[in-house]
Amino acid sequence: MTPPSTLASTPAAMAPAAPGAVPAGGTSGRTSGRTTAQWQQADAAHFLHPFTDFQGLARKGARIITRADNIYLWDSEGQRILDAMSGLWCVNVGYGQQALVQAATRQMQELPFYNAFFQTATMPAIELAELLAEVAPPGFEHVFFSGSGSEGNDTIVRMVRRYWDVLGQPQRQVIISRHNAYHGSTMAGASLGGMAGMHAQGGLPIPGITHIQQPCWWTQGRPLGLEPEAFGLQAAQWLEQRILELGPENVAAFIGEPIQGAGGVIIPPASYWPEIQRICQRYGILLVSDEVICGFGRTGNWFGCETFGFQPDLMTFAKGVTSGYVPLGGVMVGERVARVLIEQGGEFAHGYTYSGHPVACAVGLANVRLIQQLGLVAHVHDDVGPYLAQRYAEVQHHPLVGQAQTCGLMGALVLVQDKARGTAFPEEYEVGMVCRKHCFANGLVMRAVGDRMIIAPPLVITRAQIDEMIELIHRCLDLTLEEVRRNGWGGG
Numbered sequence: 001m002t003p004p005s006t007l008a009s010t011p012a013a014m015a016p017a018a019p020g021a022v023p024a025g026g027t028s029g030r031t032s033g034r035t036t037a038q039w040q041q042a043d044a045a046h047f048l049h050p051f052t053d054f055q056g057l058a059r060k061g062a063r064i065i066t067r068a069d070n071i072y073l074w075d076s077e078g079q080r081i082l083d084a085m086s087g088l089w090c091v092n093v094g095y096g097q098q099a100l101v102q103a104a105t106r107q108m109q110e111l112p113f114y115n116a117f118f119q120t121a122t123m124p125a126i127e128l129a130e131l132l133a134e135v136a137p138p139g140f141e142h143v144f145f146s147g148s149g150s151e152g153n154d155t156i157v158r159m160v161r162r163y164w165d166v167l168g169q170p171q172r173q174v175i176i177s178r179h180n181a182y183h184g185s186t187m188a189g190a191s192l193g194g195m196a197g198m199h200a201q202g203g204l205p206i207p208g209i210t211h212i213q214q215p216c217w218w219t220q221g222r223p224l225g226l227e228p229e230a231f232g233l234q235a236a237q238w239l240e241q242r243i244l245e246l247g248p249e250n251v252a253a254f255i256g257e258p259i260q261g262a263g264g265v266i267i268p269p270a271s272y273w274p275e276i277q278r279i280c281q282r283y284g285i286l287l288v289s290d291e292v293i294c295g296f297g298r299t300g301n302w303f304g305c306e307t308f309g310f311q312p313d314l315m316t317f318a319k320g321v322t323s324g325y326v327p328l329g330g331v332m333v334g335e336r337v338a339r340v341l342i343e344q345g346g347e348f349a350h351g352y353t354y355s356g357h358p359v360a361c362a363v364g365l366a367n368v369r370l371i372q373q374l375g376l377v378a379h380v381h382d383d384v385g386p387y388l389a390q391r392y393a394e395v396q397h398h399p400l401v402g403q404a405q406t407c408g409l410m411g412a413l414v415l416v417q418d419k420a421r422g423t424a425f426p427e428e429y430e431v432g433m434v435c436r437k438h439c440f441a442n443g444l445v446m447r448a449v450g451d452r453m454i455i456a457p458p459l460v461i462t463r464a465q466i467d468e469m470i471e472l473i474h475r476c477l478d479l480t481l482e483e484v485r486r487n488g489w490g491g492g
């Protein structure tokens with residue numbers, strides 16, 4: 001299905017900014033009156049950024065982003081930047097969509113807030129729950145709203161344990177997750193996640209959460225000489241082994257992102273998820289798909305589990321539900337869990353002030369309708385997803401790239417020291433950060449996770465814009481290669 005022409009970027013968005021030029025609207029009231037350096041000083045003096053070395057950033061100065069349109073950002077120096085990360089994997093419909101702005105404005109004027117605790121509801125929350133049930137795979141009729149993906153995963157922990165309590169199996173407490181997973185930054189979210197650096201701070205994980213290896217063929221299957229599909233089956237077996245070690249009667253759930261996003265866009269072999277599903281079914285364990293990144297069209301279907309052919313019992317969502325315009329998250333609750341909680345559970349002693357926030361839900365409603373109207377899921381599935389895959393197959397030939405892989409509009413490039421052998425660079429070279437530096441300097445946001453360079457551009461991206469992005473990626477890889485060779489680090 002060809003998406004309507006509204007996908008094409010506006011002339012303003014396409015026009016290349018002259019070097020050093022101030023973009024239209026770039027020096028709005030907000031930037032006027034202070035220079036970039038003054039903004040950076042105020043930032044360093046007061047604003048503690050997430051996942052940041054505070055002192056290091058204060059020395060360098062933050063980049064100040066002032067405006068955005070379609071798939072482009074502008075900074076306070078007037079540089080135009082192609083945002084190949086959709087903000088933080090969330091701006092699925094692109095920047096500047098007036099339908100979302102109007103939905104928020106209307107709702108703020110009519111009813112900016114009311115809670116859903118006191119046996120009350122607001123219309124946007126009801127309508128969004130209804131629409132989410134429509135776009136979700138069959139069997140998902142209920143939604144529990146939170147304010148973010150992390151909170152959504154806290155809800156998952158509470159909900160799966162409550163489910164087993166109600167069924168008279170309170171000992172089923174353990175949730176199995178994977179190393180290098182990212183499930184958020186609250187105590188439960190960070191514990192479910194498998195990030196060693198996060199666990200090292202604050203005594204995590206909390207009890208009752210354990211991790212198995214991730215299904216990364218490049219680092220684990222390839223060195224063993226396994227074909228991807230054989231490796232996918234083996235990686236799923238790690239789940240069965242852990243279940244048997246723990247005793248199936250103690251295991252509540254398995255949680256995973258269909259594609260591990262923050263871990264470096266780890267796309268599992270096709271054999272992996274169906275085997276995980278089979279194992280969960282065999283032991284009666286709940287299967288949770290964290291769709292915070294993969295949901296809302298990112299992989300070419302509404303949800304990532306559809307792309308990988310499995311049917312979870314619960315799905316966490318956030319980000320793409322509002323395209324990041326306002327914070328919103330939650331859990332889609334499948335029939336198996338919903339029936340028990342509704343019919344036998346009594347009061348579920350859990351909730352957030354902002355569960356079902358009317359403004360967030362109004363924006364979510366406008367956003368999901370816009371995804372439908374623009375045909376964005378089909379656009380990714382049939383057009384730009386396959387086109388990105390085709391262009392990435394060319395990037396694979398670059399001397400620095402060991403593996404280039406995409407799924408829908410997620411992509412990863414593995415930077416290697418020796419292309420023929422696929423040897424990794426020594427960690428201390430931080431070659432991913434070198435590449436990222438060149439990306440920033442050349443007007444491209446691409447994220448580095450170790451030596452994996454990752455992208456997840458807005459779903460409204462066109463083929464012409466993919467060409468522009470690929471050209472920038474090539475340029476940044478070339479500059480990185482030059483620097484690598486200058487430093488005597490090998491390369492190619």
Ligand SMILES: Cc1ncc(COP(=O)(O)O)c(C=O)c1O
Pocket residue numbers: 148149150151153182183184185189257261262290291292293318319329
């Ligand atoms: C898969 C996944 N789950 C959960 C989260 C946490 O979401 P939030 O940052 O909205 O709390 C993220 C954030 O990147 C994520 O990628």
